[in-house]
Every structure is written in structure tokens, then in C-alpha cells.
Amino acid sequence: MKRTYLGEFEEIVLLLVAALDGEGYGLGLTHKINEETDRAVRLNQVHAALHRLQEKGMVASRLGEPTPERGGRRKLLFTVTAYGYRTLQDIQAMRAQLWNNVPANPTLSIA
Amino acid sequence: MKPAPKPPRLADRLLEWMVAPHRLEAIQGDLHEEFAYQVGRMGLRRARWRYWRDLLGFARPWAIKRQPTDYSSPFFLHPDMLSNYVKIAWRNLVRQKLYSLINLSGLGLGLAASVLILLWVQNELSFDSYHHKADTTYRVTNTLKVSEEPWVWSSSPLILGDLAQRQIPGVERIARFKKPWQPVSFRVNEAVFYEENSAIIDSTWFACFDYEFLAGNAAHALDEPGSLVLTETKARTWFGDPQAALNKTVLMDTTLLTVRAVVRTNRPNSSFRYDVLVPIAASFRSAEDRKNDQDWNNFNYQLFLQLKPGTSATNVGQQLTQFYRAYKKDSTLTASLLPLTAIHFDTSFQSDELPKGSRNTVWMLGLVGLVILVIASINYVNLSTALASQRAKEVGVKKIIGAGRGALFGQFMTESTLLTVMALVLALVLIALGLPLFNDFTDNQFSLDLGNGMLWLLLLGSVAVTVLLSGVYPAVLLSSLLPVKVLKGSNVLNMGNARFRQGLVVTQFVASIILIISTLIIFQQLRFVHSKDPGYGREHVFYMQLPYSKTMSNTHARDVLKQQLRELSGVAGVTSANQPIINNMSSHSGSLKWAAKRDDFTPTVAQFSVEPEMRTVFNLKLAEGRWFERGKRLDTANVILNEAAVKSLGLKAPVVGQWFEFQSRRGQVIGVAKDFHFKSLHEKIDPMVLFNAPGWHSYIFTKVNPGATEHVLADVERIWKASYPDKPFKYSFLDDSFAQLYQSEQKAGQLFNVFAGIAVLISCLGLFGLATFSAERRNREIGVRKVLGASVQSIVALLSKDFVKLVLVAIVIASPLAWYIMDRWLQAFAYRVNMPWWVFGLAGLLAVVTALLTVSFQSIRAALMNPVKSLRSE
Numbered sequence: 001m002k003r004t005y006l007g008e009f010e011e012i013v014l015l016l017v018a019a020l021d022g023e024g025y026g027l028g029l030t031h032k033i034n035e036e037t038d039r040a041v042r043l044n045q046v047h048a049a050l051h052r053l054q055e056k057g058m059v060a061s062r063l064g065e066p067t068p069e070r071g072g073r074r075k076l077l078f079t080v081t082a083y084g085y086r087t088l089q090d091i092q093a094m095r096a097q098l099w100n101n102v103p104a105n106p107t108l109s110i111a
Numbered sequence: 112m113k114p115a116p117k118p119p120r121l122a123d124r125l126l127e128w129m130v131a132p133h134r135l136e137a138i139q140g141d142l143h144e145e146f147a148y149q150v151g152r153m154g155l156r157r158a159r160w161r162y163w164r165d166l167l168g169f170a171r172p173w174a175i176k177r178q179p180t181d182y183s184s185p186f187f188l189h190p191d192m193l194s195n196y197v198k199i200a201w202r203n204l205v206r207q208k209l210y211s212l213i214n215l216s217g218l219g220l221g222l223a224a225s226v227l228i229l230l231w232v233q234n235e236l237s238f239d240s241y242h243h244k245a246d247t248t249y250r251v252t253n254t255l256k257v258s259e260e261p262w263v264w265s266s267s268p269l270i271l272g273d274l275a276q277r278q279i280p281g282v283e284r285i286a287r288f289k290k291p292w293q294p295v296s297f298r299v300n301e302a303v304f305y306e307e308n309s310a311i312i313d314s315t316w317f318a319c320f321d322y323e324f325l326a327g328n329a330a331h332a333l334d335e336p337g338s339l340v341l342t343e344t345k346a347r348t349w350f351g352d353p354q355a356a357l358n359k360t361v362l363m364d365t366t367l368l369t370v371r372a373v374v375r376t377n378r379p380n381s382s383f384r385y386d387v388l389v390p391i392a393a394s395f396r397s398a399e400d401r402k403n404d405q406d407w408n409n410f411n412y413q414l415f416l417q418l419k420p421g422t423s424a425t426n427v428g429q430q431l432t433q434f435y436r437a438y439k440k441d442s443t444l445t446a447s448l449l450p451l452t453a454i455h456f457d458t459s460f461q462s463d464e465l466p467k468g469s470r471n472t473v474w475m476l477g478l479v480g481l482v483i484l485v486i487a488s489i490n491y492v493n494l495s496t497a498l499a500s501q502r503a504k505e506v507g508v509k510k511i512i513g514a515g516r517g518a519l520f521g522q523f524m525t526e527s528t529l530l531t532v533m534a535l536v537l538a539l540v541l542i543a544l545g546l547p548l549f550n551d552f553t554d555n556q557f558s559l560d561l562g563n564g565m566l567w568l569l570l571l572g573s574v575a576v577t578v579l580l581s582g583v584y585p586a587v588l589l590s591s592l593l594p595v596k597v598l599k600g601s602n603v604l605n606m607g608n609a610r611f612r613q614g615l616v617v618t619q620f621v622a623s624i625i626l627i628i629s630t631l632i633i634f635q636q637l638r639f640v641h642s643k644d645p646g647y648g649r650e651h652v653f654y655m656q657l658p659y660s661k662t663m664s665n666t667h668a669r670d671v672l673k674q675q676l677r678e679l680s681g682v683a684g685v686t687s688a689n690q691p692i693i694n695n696m697s698s699h700s701g702s703l704k705w706a707a708k709r710d711d712f713t714p715t716v717a718q719f720s721v722e723p724e725m726r727t728v729f730n731l732k733l734a735e736g737r738w739f740e741r742g743k744r745l746d747t748a749n750v751i752l753n754e755a756a757v758k759s760l761g762l763k764a765p766v767v768g769q770w771f772e773f774q775s776r777r778g779q780v781i782g783v784a785k786d787f788h789f790k791s792l793h794e795k796i797d798p799m800v801l802f803n804a805p806g807w808h809s810y811i812f813t814k815v816n817p818g819a820t821e822h823v824l825a826d827v828e829r830i831w832k833a834s835y836p837d838k839p840f841k842y843s844f845l846d847d848s849f850a851q852l853y854q855s856e857q858k859a860g861q862l863f864n865v866f867a868g869i870a871v872l873i874s875c876l877g878l879f880g881l882a883t884f885s886a887e888r889r890n891r892e893i894g895v896r897k898v899l900g901a902s903v904q905s906i907v908a909l910l911s912k913d914f915v916k917l918v919l920v921a922i923v924i925a926s927p928l929a930w931y932i933m934d935r936w937l938q939a940f941a942y943r944v945n946m947p948w949w950v951f952g953l954a955g956l957l958a959v960v961t962a963l964l965t966v967s968f969q970s971i972r973a974a975l976m977n978p979v980k981s982l983r984s985e
Contacts, residue, residue, distance in 0.1 A: 027141040043141060044168030051173050066140075069115070069147040073140030 006058075006087060012037065013049045014088060017059055018080040025064065025075040026050065050078060058084030116155050118146045118162045126166050133178045138169060187517035196525035203502075203526060210498065213880040214491050214530055217873045218581070219537030221487025222573055224869045226542060227549055228480030229569050230557055234380045235468045238455035241378065242321045244417055247283070249424055249448035251414040251431060256443055267414040267446070269391075269404045271434060272313075275414075279430050281422030286319040287391065287412040288312045288383070290464050294839060297387070298362035299349045305839045306345075310385035311394040319417055320383070325353045327372025336392035339368040345386040346373045366393055379555045382454055382465040407439040413464075416448065424448040472859060479866050482622045484573065486870055488580035489615045490877035491527060495585040496612060497884045499592075506589055507597035519590035527582030531574050539570075552858065613917055616881070619874040620921030620958055621928070626867035627954040628929035629936075632947070633860035636937060639944040640853055646787025647692060647729040649845040651683070651820070654691055654812045655831070658838045666805045672834055673811060679826045681819025686724040687808035693849045695719055695789040695799075703800070704772035705780075707763050716756060717789065717799040718774075720807040728814050736767035736782025739803045746803050748778030754786045756798030773800055791852040792942040812845075871958075875965045878914060882966040886910060886973035894978035903974045910970035911963060918962045922955040929954075 006014070016032055017024045024032075030046045033039060053059045064075040080088075123139070130138055142165055149158040169175075186192070204211045239245060251267045272285045294305040314333040317340075322329065325343055332340050339361060341349070346356040353373040361368050368389065377384045395401040404411060418427060431446035449457060455468045506519060543559050550557055560566065588608070657669060669687065676685045690697050700715035723746075725731065726738045734754055739746045750771050757766050762780070771780045786796045815823045824842070831840040850857070886893075893906055930946060937943040 025141070026137060027144050030145075042168055043145060043165050044171065044174075047138060047141070047169070048171065048173060067144070069144050070140035071143045073136050073143065075140060076137035 006056075006091065007049075009045070010049050010053055011088075011091065013046060014053055014058055014080065014084055017050075017053075017078045018085065018088060022077060022079045024078045028075075029078075053084070054078075057081060058087060115147065116150050116158075118143060119159050122163050122166050126169070130169055130174050131177045134174055138174065142166060187515060187521045192518060192521065193525070196522045197529065199522060200526040200529045204530065207498070209883065210494050210880055211530065213876050214494060215534055215537060217487045217490040217876045218531060218534035218577060219541060220869060221483050221873055222531075222534055222538035222577065223541035223545065224866060225480035225484045226538060226569055226573055227545065228476050228483075228866075229573065230566070231549075231553055231555070232473055232477040232480065233565060233569060234555065234557070235455070235473045237380045238452065238468065239380065239382050240452045241380065242319075242451070244319065245451050247418045247420065247422075248319060248451040249416050249418065249427075250451060250454060251416065251428075252447050252449045253410065254445050254447065256445070264410065265413055266410040267412055268407050268410055268439075269412050270407065270438075271431065271446075272412065272414045274434050274438070275416060275427075275431060278434075279427055281419050281427055283417045283419045284315050284318060285417070286313045286315045286415045288316065288415075289412045290385075291394075295363060295387075295389075297349075299359075304349070306387050308345075308385050309387035309389060310383070311391055312388050314390055314392075316388070319415060323375035325373045325375060326357045329372075332372035333390050335369075335371070336390055337366070337368050338371040338390055338393070339363075340372045340374060340388040341370055342374055342386045343376045346370070363389065363393070364396060366396065368393055376556075379557060384466065415451070424450070469855065472855070475859075476862065479626070479863075482626075483866060483870055483873065484577060485580060486619045486622055486873050486877075488577055489619050490873065490880065491530070491581035492584050493612050493615055493877055494880045494884070495523075495527075496588055496608060497881060499585070499589055499608075502589055503592050503597040506592045507594040510592075510594040511598075516590045520586045523586035523589050524578070524582050527585070528578050531577050531581070534577075535570065535574055552861070612881070616874075616878065616914075616917045617921045617924065619870075619877060620918050620962070621925040623867065623870045623874045624921055624925035624954050624958050625929045625932065626863060626870050627957060628925070628950055629933055630860065630863045630867045631950045631954060632929075632933045632937070632944075633856065633863060635944050635947055635950065636940065637853060637856060637860060639942075640792050640856075640940075641850075643788075643792065643942065645693075646785060647731050649693065649729070649849060651815045651817060652728065652812050653815070653824075653842045653844045654810050654848075655827075655840070655842040657809050657811065658835055666808070668834070669805075669808065669811070672830065675830050676811070676813055676827060679823055681816050681823045683814040683816050684724060684728040685811065685813050686722060686728045687805070687811045688722070688725060689718070689720040689804075689807040689809065690789075691810055691845070691848060692719075692729060692789060692812075693845055694791065694852055698797075699774070699800075702772065702774050703760075704777075705760065705762060706769055707761055714760060714798065716760075717797050719789065719799055719801045720804045721801050722803055722805060722808070728812060731787065732785040734783040734785050736780070738782060745778060746781070747805075748776040749781045749803070750778060751782040751784050751801040752780055753784045753796070753799040753801070755796050756800060757783055759798045773802055774804070788942075792940050795941040871961060875961055878962055878965045879969065882910070882914060882969040885913070886969045890973070890976075890981045893973055893976070894981035897974075897978040898982070903971075906974035907967060907970045910973060911966045914962055914966045915959060918958050919955075922951075922958060926951045926955070 012033060013029060016029055016036075020028070020032070026043060026047050029050075030041055030043050033041045033046070050059065050061075054061060058081055059078045060081050061076050061078050064077045066072045066074045126139060126142070127135060142162065145165060146158055146162050149161055152158075153161070242248065250265065251271070252263060252265060253267060254263050266289070267287075269287065272287050275282050276285045289311050291309060291311065294307045295309050297304045297306055297309075312333075317329040317332055324332070326346075327340070332338060341356055343353050346353045349361075350356040350359060350370075356370045356373055359370050361370065377386075395404070403409060416427065418424065425448075428445075428447040432444070435441050435444045435446065454465060456470050458467065458469075509519060539559070546557060546559060549555075657672075673685050673687060676682055695717050697718050698715050699718045700713055703714065703716065721739065723739045723741045726733075731738075733751075736751070738751065739749070750773050752760070752762070752766070752771075756762075762769060766780055766783055769780050770777060772778075784799075784801060788796060789799065790797070813823070813827065827842070828840045831838075889910070893910075896906060896909075929951070934946065937946070
């Protein structure tokens, strides 16, 4: 299967960008990840991931409205592109297919 | 409502500098939003910390990398850019001819002055360090502790060196030298030369110290006892050519010597400035001479030790001290080692024949050199920032076309570098012209030898410092101008800038005024020194020293000579003593005894052996009692004390008539002499014992009637030649020797005079430039004023006022500084002028007058201009 490689963290960021449907931006996404996944993610990591996703063409950005707590600066809002969306679907399909091969009660080893 | 807390400013500045502009808004916005959120969550303090942490997370390549643009923007050090800088710099220099000329002459003069000073400073600081084994070479210092003040001297017995070589394992090699007591006569072919600069050396000398051999070689130059080594200069005077001198024979007194090598003339930073080097073996004229030098009590040689690596100098010193204990049976004498490179600045010696330096003078002059460089650089800074408004449009247009700050900075730095390099050429010409004078003055042999790496280092160093001092600020300022403001035509230079310029002018004048005040005070003190009554008459007296001989104590020959002198017409009086009266170095402690003396009191006194005629020749005054008298035999045991001695020895009244023992002879105190200055005014008048021991006398003083000097000298020379046919006739006038005592102060004064002049000149050049600029800029204002009826005087006053104000401020700042510095300088004199207050006034007046003269040329020209000319153009 040929597709652009997507790291695990990038996948989460991309999923959340898709979930927020055009309202996701660096800080908002950071807070969201911290709440939803119970990880301690830092702002610069999210920005870096968004930067990489944009380079791969999976997200697009536009400028939003300024807010006072940002000192009058505008947000950089991200939307998922068609290519990004398809990649997400591909990953999900692949996962589902792989799950199909897992027996209902696999032998589990302890430790 | 309180304003919302802001993130740390410094952090924001860092972020704005670090992150690429096209990413900044989103990142900084997110950070601020996060900060506001965190302040609510964890408080301001921790939020600020967290802000820093978050921010530093963006120190990654992706965030820092700038967005590429479509326009080409060459690297600002690209060769094309560099050639462009030079081209534009040149055009600017040519366009602003007057200002360029002012800058050029100021910088050239400043560079020349400071390079000369630095040349001298570097020479002083590098004394003797050029020998390749300099860091393991030491000289033996001997210290004798007999009274509270130890005696320190630099010569050792000859055999101490032999013992050190044989018995101390850490000693690699030794080398000794001594300077003959008197000029040695050399017969070369038929001519006789009396050589002052000759030295007697060990055969290991050339292994210890580096010489460059022009003929012969270091290894075998001193193989035979009858060898002789000359410097290039001496070989030229004696034989015409270094090669020709080789293997020629020379008669030293009665010893035949052969020239075995010729070495390069001594470097200016060498302590050993001898032109004729004779091995020790050849210097002994008789077996008695040799035996004499083997004596432990004759400290005739400076002894140098070269230690093996890792040997402790302290240990070797202790071992030498042990030799004194064991062989000389002397427990009061200790030896220690002084590093070769420290000899030049060491001042603890009573006498040491080698040229001495003063660290204070070195630092002071070095500082003056730097100050002059700073003053010259300030001119450039002031003029180029003043002219900034004329360059502003250029900067604006360039920036709009796409020049970066780096490129503009590079361009302005190129301008200052170009100018400095041109100034350097001018400076080299000035140095070449001034070098002979400077050499004459500092008694050195510097040359503008472009093969000398040190000289290049100094030149390039000075240029680099100048470029940094003068170029950086204008370049930063000019490249920071904002194109929008410039092109809108608003005033690009704010008040702060004018203030900065004024501050620099004040700095220049503070430095200049301090130098003027210092010069004036140095000369005041020197005048004081010369005019202060020393307590004796030294006019028209010359003296000569009799040659040393074993028969010294036999006074007959001397008495005959004195009688011959007395009978000459034009001679007012003849006397003799053990020391020249102007600087008596002979002191004694130990043998003094008197009635009220406490046992634990061993004072050191100056000793002055005189005779009855002394009083009339020098017109010495007595406070009480009588002077020595001819025919009173007991007077050879009697003494006269000076007032200082009566006081410090604690003699009870009546002083005259008390018994007093001195130099193992007991007699009476027959008189008390009024204090007179027998040393330089640096020192207090010490207690002195005058006694009458004719056997000590080696100096003969002759007082001449005014006007008779010339023929008396001729007659004296004839008599001398008859008595000592093989010794050169040498004499000194007391006045000259007296002036010699203050020679270093005299030189410092003259140097300060010159450099103060240069500093003032450079400062005035800068002032002239600024005045020209301000007259030009206010051209129209002046026109309008004149049309409205202003008088020429009022306009001149208007234009000059600002500058004079700056000079006044400088006077206020400089006076206390100069007072402090010169007060410290005067402390070196026990007798000194009171700080003359009028000097400060005079220096201030001088500064104001020169400033006014400088400025008035431009302001008068501006004031006399026809207003039609300046107003027509609009």
C-alpha cells in the first residue's frame, strides 16, 4: 500500500483538525489533545506537527479573527484537505482490516 | 480595572528576533493566549516561567528559517557588494571634501601619535623578553639587613657564580658581567677610543643571551681569553665594516685582544647596551686584580643564573644564601633571584647600571595614547552622525529597493575603514617624519622597519581599534533609519542624538583640558624645583671625579692638584668631598654613638666627608657652632650635624660640644649646619653627619668667577692631562647634574606638552567640523534673522554659544579629575608646589579661547553672508 507516511502523533493532530472542522489552531489543538488523550503535549510540538502536515499537503491554513487575549493577533486556523481526509480513511480501513485477522479470544501472555 | 498582565517583555523581544516573520503572528498569538490562560490557572509568577519554557520550544529550524523571497538579496559580504561599498564610500568621501579632510587629518594625527606612544610602551613592556631562555633566567639580588632599612644591590662576588655552577644541581649555566668603573681605553691602529659602553662578560654570555652574529659565531666567539666582540656600530666606527673587523687586533690598556665576532647592534628593548664585550679573563691586568676579584667581599659582578626546567628559584636563592653563611661567614646577607624580565621595572636597587623603566610612566603614556585615539575617533563619530540627515534619503531609498540592515551596516563600516586606512598612510608619513625626534627624545633606536611583525601588529591593532571606535556607532545609527519616516521628510534625528554628540565633544575637551592642566602643573613643579633655594650655592661650580687608585687614601697627589687649580686665574675656590653635593648617595648606620643614644636605636644617616674650604665654596650656613678649620688636628674626629640629624637623633641641648662617635672616631659636635638639599626634592632632608676625612675625597669642586669659565676649563684640562695622561678629562657643572636629577620629570613634562597639543588640535578639528555643519544647517535661519535686523555680533554669539557651553561643562568635569591625578603625581615629591589654582583657570581659559577661535571662523563667515544668497534658493 502506497501512501505518505504519517506518524502516530501527526495522525492524532490530523484527526483533531478534522474533528474541529476548520476551527482548529495551535493552542486550541494543544488543549484538546491534553484533555482527550491524557498526554502532556507542548505547544511547540503541535505547531511542528501542523507544519509538517502542511508540508505534506494534508492540511490547509487561513487566518482567523484577532482576539484581545492574543494581543490583537490573528489565529492561524487549519482545515483538513481532501488528501488528508483520504489518508485518515485509508489508515482507518487498514486498521479495520488488520483487526479482522485478530481472533476473538487471542492467547494473552502475562507480563 | 487593572490591565491584564503581560508576558515578559524580554522574552517577547527574543521571540520576535528568533522566529521567522511570517510565522510570528500565529506563534506569538498562541503564546499570549496560553499565557493569559495560565495566569488564571497558576498565577503570574509561574505563568511567566512557563512562557519562557514554551517560547524556547520554538528554537527549532522550521520556526526560525526565513521565508525565501522572489527578489535577489545577495549576502552582504558578497564580493560584488564589497566592491559596491568601496565605490560608494569613495564617492561620499570625495563629495564631502571638507569633512573628509577634517576626519583624515584628525585620524592621521591621532594614529601617528598613538602608534609612536604604543611603540614605546610595547618596547618598555617587552624588555629582555626576546631571549629564548628568558623565562628560566634570573639575576641574583643581595639584601643586607643591618638597620630597619635593608640594603639591596644587584652585584655579587665573582666566586659565588663558580660555586653555583658547581654545587647547585638546578643551575644549567651561569653568566656574569660587570661594567668597568671607568671608560676603558682602546687603541685601534693609531687612534685611541675611550669606550663608555664596554662590558666584561663570562664566556657563557652568548649561550645565555641571544645575539645575532654578523661575523664569527656564538659558539666560538669567546674561546680564547684574548677575544673581543663588537657590535655592528662599533665595528663600523673602528674598522669601517663588520667583516673587516674580524680577526683585527686591538690594544685594551696594555692587553692585546683580537676581534672574534661582530654582533647586531643592541635592540632597544635590551638591558645590555654595550658595544664592546671583553671576556673576564682578559680584564685582569695583574695577578692582584684576579686575586682581588676572588675576594668574597668584592661585589663586582652581576650574576645571572639559567635554571633547569622545573627548578624553584626560591630554593636556589636559599642555597646561595647558604654559601654566604658557609664561605663569607655572614649571616646578615641573603640572596634571592629576580627574573630577567622583571629587571627593567625593578626599583629596589641602590645602583644597577642597567636602563630602568617606570611602570607608572608606561601606563600613563599608554593611557594618553589611547585617549588620543579616542579623541580622534570621536571626530569621525560626531561628523558622520551630524551628517546623517544628508545620508538619510540614500538609506531610505536603498531600504525600499531591498537593502538589508547588514548591507547598509557593511557600507558604512567600509566608509570608516577606507578613511582609517587612508589616515594610516598619512600617519605613516607623519611617523617617518617624527621618528628621529622621538628617538632623540626617548633615547631609543626605533625604526619604521616594515619587516618588523610587532610594528604591523601595532599598526593593524590601532586601525582596528579606530575602526571599531569610530565606525560602529554611525553605522548602527544610519542603518537603523526607517525609510517611511525618512522619505516623509520628518526629522530623522531625535534630540537624543544631538545630546550624544554633545556628550562626545565634552569628553574630548575633558581629556584635552586634563592634559593641559597636567602639563602646566608639571612645569610649575619643575620651576619650583629649580628655583627653590637648596641651602647652598651651586652656580659656576664644576666637579670632576679622580680616577680610582690604590693610593687614594694618600692625599698628597690630590692636594697638589687642588693647589694647582687654586692658583689659576678666574678660580674662586677649590674643595673636595666624597660625593657630589647635589645627590649624596652615601649613607651609613651602625657606628654612631652619642651620650643620649638608646641601645636599640640604629639610625641611618647620610655621610658627607668635607673639608674647611667646603663652606666658602658652597656658601653653607651654620645654625650654631663653627665649621671645620684648617690647622685644628682634632677636627678629623669632630663632626657637624645638620638640623635634621639633631632632631632625629634626639641630641640634648646644648648640642655643640657634646661628644660624638662616628666611623670609629670619637670627637665633638662642633657645629650644626642649616639643612640643605643634598638629594632631589623627591626626598625629605635626611639626617646628615658631616665629617672631615680627606682620605675619602674623590670629587674635586672648582668654583669659577663668572665669565672665566672657558679659559679655566682649558687650563684645568691641561693640568689634568699632566697628572693623568691616560685618563680622559671629564667634568660636569653642578647646575647640569642638578637638572639631570629631574630629567624624567622634564621629559614627561615635554611629552605631555606635545600630546596635550595634539589632543587639543584634534578636538578643535572636530569642533571646526561641527561648527561648519551647524552654520550650514542654519543658513536660512541666519538669513531670516539678518533680514529682520539681527546684528553680526548677535549671530556670531548665537552660533558660538552652544559650543562654548560644552567647553564650560568640560572644564567643570575636568578640573576635579585633573586635580586628583596631579595631586597623586605631586605626592612623589617631598617638597612640592601648592596646587596652583590659577592653573585650572588658565587651562579653562585656553580651552574656551581655542574653541571660540575655532568656531568663530565659521560663525563669522555665516554671519557676514548676504541673506539674499541663502534665502533666494527657496
